[in-house]
Amino acid sequence: MRNNKTPRARWQRGVAIILAVLVTSxxxxxxxxxxSNQALFFRRTENLLRHDQAYQYLLGAEYxxxxxxxxxxxxxxxxxxxxxxxxxxxxxxxxxxYSVPVxxxxxxxxxxxxxxxxxxxxxxxxxxxxxxxxxxxxxxINGIPVDMENAVLxxxxxxxxxxxxxxxxxxxxxxxxxxxxxxxAFMGSVSELLFIxxxxxxxxEALAPALIALPxxxxxxxxxxxxxxxxxxxxKGLSEQxxxxxxxxxxxxxxxxxxxxxxxxxxxxxPIPTTGIGVSSSYFMTHAYxxxxxxxxxxxxxxxxxxxxxxxxxxxxxxxx
Numbered sequence: 363m364r365n366n367k368t369p370r371a372r373w374q375r376g377v378a379i380i381l382a383v384l385v386t387s388x389x390x391x392x393x394x395x396x397x398s399n400q401a402l403f404f405r406r407t408e409n410l411l412r413h414d415q416a417y418q419y420l421l422g423a424e425y426x427x428x429x430x431x432x433x434x435x436x437x438x439x440x441x442x443x444x445x446x447x448x449x450x451x452x453x454x455x456x457x458x459x460y461s462v463p464v465x466x467x468x469x470x471x472x473x474x475x476x477x478x479x480x481x482x483x484x485x486x487x488x489x490x491x492x493x494x495x496x497x498x499x500x501x502x503i504n505g506i507p508v509d510m511e512n513a514v515l516x517x518x519x520x521x522x523x524x525x526x527x528x529x530x531x532x533x534x535x536x537x538x539x540x541x542x543x544x545x546x547a548f549m550g551s552v553s554e555l556l557f558i559x560x561x562x563x564x565x566x567e568a569l570a571p572a573l574i575a576l577p578x579x580x581x582x583x584x585x586x587x588x589x590x591x592x593x594x595x596x597x598k599g600l601s602e603q604x605x606x607x608x609x610x611x612x613x614x615x616x617x618x619x620x621x622x623x624x625x626x627x628x629x630x631x632x633p634i635p636t637t638g639i640g641v642s643s644s645y646f647m648t649h650a651y652x653x654x655x656x657x658x659x660x661x662x663x664x665x666x667x668x669x670x671x672x673x674x675x676x677x678x679x680x681x682x683x
Contacts (some may be wrong), residue, residue, distance in 0.1 A: 393585045412657045418467040420661035422649035426661035428665060429491040431646060435670035441643040442586035442616030445474045453549040458682065465656070471650035477665075478587035478594060479574040483548045484578040485511075486518040487579040498525040503594055513559045520546050525651050530559035549575040574645075576664075583641040585623050598633045617641055644668060 431448040435649045440447070450472060453459050459531040461470025480500070484493035498508050512525035522544075524531045537555075545554065552573045555561050583592055590605035600608070608628045615624045620641060624634060644667050649662040664677040 384580070398672065412654055413659070415571045415657040416652045416654050416657050417661070418654045419464060419654070420659060421469045422653070423469050424648050424661065424663045424665075424678075427471065427646075427663070428649035429518035429651070430473065430677070431665065431667050432673055435667060436580075438640045440586065440616065440618050441475055441477075442641075443613040444616060447646070448587075464652075465655075467652065469650070469652040471648060474647045474649065475580060475584060475587040476645040476647050477584040478573045478592065478639075480572055480583055480592050480670060481576045481578070481581040482552060483514055483518065483575055483577070484572050484579050484581060486548060488519075490579065490638075492599065492635045493636070496638060499595045499598060500569060500572055500591070500635045503591070504565070506565055506568070507637045510560050513561070514555070514648055517544050517546070517554070517558050518548065522546075528560060534559055548577060548605070551575055576645050577670055582638055584643045585620070585639050586612050586641055587643065588602060588612075596634060596639055597629055600628070600632060604628050 370386070373468050408516070415666050426553060427447070428670065434441070434447050438445075449460075460472070461468050478495060480493075482497070484490050485497060487493070497514070498511055501508050501510060507528070509528040512527065512529040516523075516525055516529045522533075524529045524534065530544065535542050535544055542557065545557075549555075552570050553566070554574050555569065572589060572595065576595070583596065585593065588609065590602065590609045593608055594600045594602070594605045597605075597608075608626065609626075611626070612623075617626075618641060620639060623629060623639070623641070640643045646667065648663045648665060649660070652658075658663040662679050663675050665673060666676050667673045
């Protein structure tokens with residue numbers, strides 16, 4: 363039989379087959395790409411929805427904490443580790459305090475009395491000699507030169523006059539490898555100590571557990587919830603061991619009047635200021651967390667309470683204070 367196909371015809375047929383294969387390959391690649399992009403889109407959308415859902419749960423936990431604080435304000439005029447807001451569920455594996463199940467996860471948290479620490483912004487008030495002496499005591503306890511208080515005071519005060527010795531203002535910080543200015547305002551976080559001239563990370567680690575940065579001056583320390591190191595700041599000569607014992611005693615047997623604190627056998631006879639300490643608190647921190655599927659989130663909220671009907675959220679952070 364005679365083959366009527368010419369070489370040109372056979373060539374054109376080959377080209378057509380190659381084009382068909384290329385078109386099919388491109389169509390397949392496009393389909394796979396569209397499928398992958400669609401899956402990625404749905405995953406991103408799911409993550410956004412989960413994040414929004416988690417944040418709403420966190421706000422709910424914050425509100426629950428404020429409800430507990432309102433209830434407590436109606437019950438008594440003091441604050442201690444026996445109050446409802448301070449209780450923790452021993453069965454909660456997170457150790458955060460309390461938790462409740464929610465769809466596909468759980469939400470929970472705890473409340474911390476921030477007046478169990480010393481407010482470093484008290485030092486911004488030049489008339490508050492009690493706070494200054496307490497901070498000096500904290501430096502002494504940790505073996506830090508007391509004169510370094512001057513750099514902290516310069517960081518907080520509104521002027522550019524460096525104290526002597528060891529004070530520091532803009533002129534000192536602008537000459538560093540990383541130039542910046544002194545805040546000359548309240549600290550927003552105790553971590554600002556790391557920016558202050560002369561302070562090392564080791565010093566910060568030693569001081570930070572006793573400190574908090576609150577947006578006010580004249581904030582008293584609540585002896586019922588104070589940490590051992592904070593009690594040593596105000597009760598001069600109190601040993602580390604006695605401070606721990608005193609903290610344990612006050613957790614189980616809180617005082618309702620500062621006179622009862624002064625009559626404690628571990629305190630009697632030691633120099634103690636008549637101001638700067640108390641038995642009630644206005645500043646608290648709610649620590650909330652949520653687990654939803656693989657999503658994890660937490661929220662720290664700074665709460666200010668003046669009465670059962672006046673409780674405000676001053677600040678929120680998902681990165682810690």
